[in-house]
Amino acid sequence: MQQFLDIFRDLPGFLDGFIADHxxxxxxLLFAIIFAETGLVVAPFLPGDSLLFTVGALCARxxxxxxxxxxxxxxxxxxxxxxxxxxxxxxxxxxxxNELASTFWQRALNRKHLARxxxxxxxxxxxxxxxxxxxxxxxxxxxxxxxxxxxxxxxxVLFNISGAMLWIGVCIGAGYLFGNIPWVNHxxxxxxxxIIGVSLIPVAVEWHLARRRARAIAMSRGTxx
Numbered sequence: 001m002q003q004f005l006d007i008f009r010d011l012p013g014f015l016d017g018f019i020a021d022h023x024x025x026x027x028x029l030l031f032a033i034i035f036a037e038t039g040l041v042v043a044p045f046l047p048g049d050s051l052l053f054t055v056g057a058l059c060a061r062x063x064x065x066x067x068x069x070x071x072x073x074x075x076x077x078x079x080x081x082x083x084x085x086x087x088x089x090x091x092x093x094x095x096x097x098n099e100l101a102s103t104f105w106q107r108a109l110n111r112k113h114l115a116r117x118x119x120x121x122x123x124x125x126x127x128x129x130x131x132x133x134x135x136x137x138x139x140x141x142x143x144x145x146x147x148x149x150x151x152x153x154x155x156x157v158l159f160n161i162s163g164a165m166l167w168i169g170v171c172i173g174a175g176y177l178f179g180n181i182p183w184v185n186h187x188x189x190x191x192x193x194x195i196i197g198v199s200l201i202p203v204a205v206e207w208h209l210a211r212r213r214a215r216a217i218a219m220s221r222g223t224x225x
């Protein structure tokens with residue numbers, strides 16, 4: 001665990017060393033990490049935004065190809081979400097199959113949750129799939145829940161592709177532009193935390209707007225939100 005934390009703290013050093021030892025195999029490593037983080041619900045701990053930011057900085061130095069990195073990682077992110085969606089679609093109905101609600105587990109795994117998830121993704125699913133890309137841990141579970149909730153797959157594909165391109169483009173682009181500034185190099189952990197904080201802004205805004213809409217509807221009906 002300590003070795004993993006050390007790698008996270010010095011991703012540029014880790015990737016520089018990997019490139020020195022294994023050359024172009026670094027693209028395969030990055031593909032596998034991004035695919036696993038977006039495609040396997042057991043791997044939400046893997047670096048995402050910080051890794052992409054670092055890749056952008058290495059591309060700016062000329063250590064890696066910007067075109068190659070962006071192309072491969074967009075594909076990895078799209079495939080990861082697609083696999084996660086199908087896992088959710090296959091596993092979800094088998095897990096959420098209780099119709100009773102007398103015990104804790106029956107309430108937690110009630111089929112009504114699938115119906116609610118389906119309604120949510122049919123109405124707001126596009127925003128969830130796109131914005132979820134920018135939130136650590138959440139991006140690992142959003143496609144799984146979309147599949148479990150039976151979100152229309154053609155809609156999911158559209159937002160999966162656009163979300164992947166936006167996520168990879170913004171994070172690698174930020175690293176390409178700012179990753180080699182001396183202050184950024186010396187305060188890498190703080191920069192990553194800042195990136196995560198900025199990524200939460202759209203979600204916070206959407207949550208606030210949803211609360212306002214719910215409050216307005218409740219007031220118009222004469223009830224409390």
